[in-house]
Amino acid sequence: MSIRTGTLAVLAALLALPSARAGEAPPTTASVLETSTADDWRRPDPADTLYLDLAGGRVVIELAPGFAPAHVENVRTLAREGFWDGLSINRVQDNYVAQWGDAAAGEAGARGLGGARTRLPAEFERDADGLHLAALAEGDVYAPEVGWAEGFPVARDPARGRAWLAHCYGMVGAGRGMAADSSTGAELYAVIGHAPRHLDRNITLVGRVIRGIEHLSALPRGTGPLGFYTEAVQRVRIERVRLAADLPEDEREAIEILRTDTPTFRRLVEARRNRHEDWFIDPVGRVELCNVPLPVREAAR
Amino acid sequence: MSIRTGTLAVLAALLALPSARAGEAPPTTASVLETSTADDWRRPDPADTLYLDLAGGRVVIELAPGFAPAHVENVRTLAREGFWDGLSINRVQDNYVAQWGDAAAGEAGARGLGGARTRLPAEFERDADGLHLAALAEGDVYAPEVGWAEGFPVARDPARGRAWLAHCYGMVGAGRGMAADSSTGAELYAVIGHAPRHLDRNITLVGRVIRGIEHLSALPRGTGPLGFYTEAVQRVRIERVRLAADLPEDEREAIEILRTDTPTFRRLVEARRNRHEDWFIDPVGRVELCNVPLPVREAAR
Numbered sequence: 001m002s003i004r005t006g007t008l009a010v011l012a013a014l015l016a017l018p019s020a021r022a023g024e025a026p027p028t029t030a031s032v033l034e035t036s037t038a039d040d041w042r043r044p045d046p047a048d049t050l051y052l053d054l055a056g057g058r059v060v061i062e063l064a065p066g067f068a069p070a071h072v073e074n075v076r077t078l079a080r081e082g083f084w085d086g087l088s089i090n091r092v093q094d095n096y097v098a099q100w101g102d103a104a105a106g107e108a109g110a111r112g113l114g115g116a117r118t119r120l121p122a123e124f125e126r127d128a129d130g131l132h133l134a135a136l137a138e139g140d141v142y143a144p145e146v147g148w149a150e151g152f153p154v155a156r157d158p159a160r161g162r163a164w165l166a167h168c169y170g171m172v173g174a175g176r177g178m179a180a181d182s183s184t185g186a187e188l189y190a191v192i193g194h195a196p197r198h199l200d201r202n203i204t205l206v207g208r209v210i211r212g213i214e215h216l217s218a219l220p221r222g223t224g225p226l227g228f229y230t231e232a233v234q235r236v237r238i239e240r241v242r243l244a245a246d247l248p249e250d251e252r253e254a255i256e257i258l259r260t261d262t263p264t265f266r267r268l269v270e271a272r273r274n275r276h277e278d279w280f281i282d283p284v285g286r287v288e289l290c291n292v293p294l295p296v297r298e299a300a301r
Numbered sequence: 302m303s304i305r306t307g308t309l310a311v312l313a314a315l316l317a318l319p320s321a322r323a324g325e326a327p328p329t330t331a332s333v334l335e336t337s338t339a340d341d342w343r344r345p346d347p348a349d350t351l352y353l354d355l356a357g358g359r360v361v362i363e364l365a366p367g368f369a370p371a372h373v374e375n376v377r378t379l380a381r382e383g384f385w386d387g388l389s390i391n392r393v394q395d396n397y398v399a400q401w402g403d404a405a406a407g408e409a410g411a412r413g414l415g416g417a418r419t420r421l422p423a424e425f426e427r428d429a430d431g432l433h434l435a436a437l438a439e440g441d442v443y444a445p446e447v448g449w450a451e452g453f454p455v456a457r458d459p460a461r462g463r464a465w466l467a468h469c470y471g472m473v474g475a476g477r478g479m480a481a482d483s484s485t486g487a488e489l490y491a492v493i494g495h496a497p498r499h500l501d502r503n504i505t506l507v508g509r510v511i512r513g514i515e516h517l518s519a520l521p522r523g524t525g526p527l528g529f530y531t532e533a534v535q536r537v538r539i540e541r542v543r544l545a546a547d548l549p550e551d552e553r554e555a556i557e558i559l560r561t562d563t564p565t566f567r568r569l570v571e572a573r574r575n576r577h578e579d580w581f582i583d584p585v586g587r588v589e590l591c592n593v594p595l596p597v598r599e600a601a602r
């Protein structure tokens with residue numbers, strides 16, 4: 001069984017093309033971004049923007065309250081109360097995840113969660129009603145439908161009327177134990193390898209790294225089981241985690257993210273589907289969810 | 302248009318299940334590997350095994366002469382003649398590739414290729430005749446058919462009778478300029494991020510990292526365009542590159558790779574499709590080409 005139907009699929013993809021204006025060069029990622037307008041970009045809400053500060057640099061995460069409201073609220077509380085300050089990145093598993101939190105969690109000496117809740121519902125998926133999905137024509141191996149909504153890669157099952165965040169590179173989730181509802185957001189991970197889409201709907205995703213993923217992805221790999229560091233000294237210290245909204249305005253990053261609900265974004269997807277950069281011999285004609293970048297740029301202050 | 306057909310696809314996947322023997326626990330990756338036999342494993346041919354030695358450790362690459370015979374022959378020659386010794390890793394682009402070779406290539410002071418050929422045909426694809434593909438039932442976003450052959454992730458177009466290696470994590474290719482036939486194998490890259498499948502059939506893949514990818518994937522990212530290091534001092538020195546066949550037997554790595562043409566490998570794919578580890582709430586029921594590991598283990602000497 002193949003999920004790609006050859007010529008028909010290519011035809012359908014061609015029919016889905018935004019029509020090129022006469023005399024216009026076919027779009028590339030660079031040309032789409034160059035011709036974008038100010039309205040194509042948005043500033044992430046400071047209440048949804050988390051700064052994870054390591055000695056090596058700052059990782060900026062956009063939270064997704066539309067998908068995991070309880071977890072995001074907990075993460076906000078934990079950040080405000082300095083829960084992660086002085087804790088560490090404890091696990092870096094190659095082609096998989098970097099994970100941070102309290103290395104003593106569940107043991108004597110573990111930090112309390114303060115004002116955060118110790119028990120949350122699993123937030124593996126949400127009602128698809130009211131979610132505007134910019135659907136990808138190619139479909140997907142893992143889900144009936146995929147695309148983008150609210151700036152995130154998303155999967156949807158129309159039959160069940162449910163939607164969920166997809167584990168693309170850079171997505172951030174809340175580690176859990178064996179029980180579905182055992183995550184609190186105190187233990188977080190970021191995807192640093194090929195999209196582990198088998199985690200979709202098995203764990204709660206809370207957001208996405210929008211800048212500084214290299215401060216996690218280039219860390220030494222742990223040599224213990226699951227990529228945990230085997231010695232305390234190997235752990236990477238977290239200087240501080242804060243919500244942008246809890247910092248004075250002049251200490252906030254000036255970041256803009258390309259909207260995913262616009263004609264410009266559709267052109268970007270098309271530019272990634274049919275590669276018109278001179279280097280490409282075969283223009284490809286297909287694109288997969290996690291191979292479409294979600295561009296971020298420095299905003300004017 | 303969706304390439305996944307919901308219930309039907311799940312049914313088809315179930316029908317493709319290797320039948321479980323009565324009383325047997327459903328397979329997991331661990332149980333499949335534990336119950337594998339000696340015949341399920343193979344030793345890579347020393348003539349196809351390349352050692353890339355960095356200060357940080359050894360990267361072992363299995364070459365794919367069945368797909369890129371001319372490039373592999375050139376790589377063998379370059380290794381034998383010490384071409385890469387003292388050269389460097391010059392580019393590490395996050396979520397993409399690490400690339401090595403002569404930083405002065407194309408400029409004054411560039412190393413000559415010695416006995417290697419300076420012009421090779423592009424080897425983007427091969428005749429599919431004679432290739433035994435263990436096809437993946439789920440299909441693929443990028444190619445009409447995918448699966449495994451000769452130990453590598455492979456895509457196939459039955460209509461054209463062509464097959465090619467797929468850009469999964471860890472695959473190694475030969476960098477090229479603008480012309481399709483401008484690669485020689487002297488400049489190599491390894492995939493260290495989400496599978497850039499749009500490179501398939503656009504560039505010649507020559508093999509796969511079978512051990513030590515972390516010595517490439519955890520390197521500092523380059524901050525220049527395309528992830529090139531901006532200062533010579535940032536480049537990561539290559540101590541030595543050799544073909545295993547050119548070293549005395551007692552200096553060769555004792556590595557075994559799980560065969561991909563066996564019932565055991567089909568069970569492994571099934572164990573990755575339907576996740577029976579206790580941690581999984583949703584067993585998934587689907588698996589994508591690049592999410593199936595190709596296990597490697599230390600062999601008895």
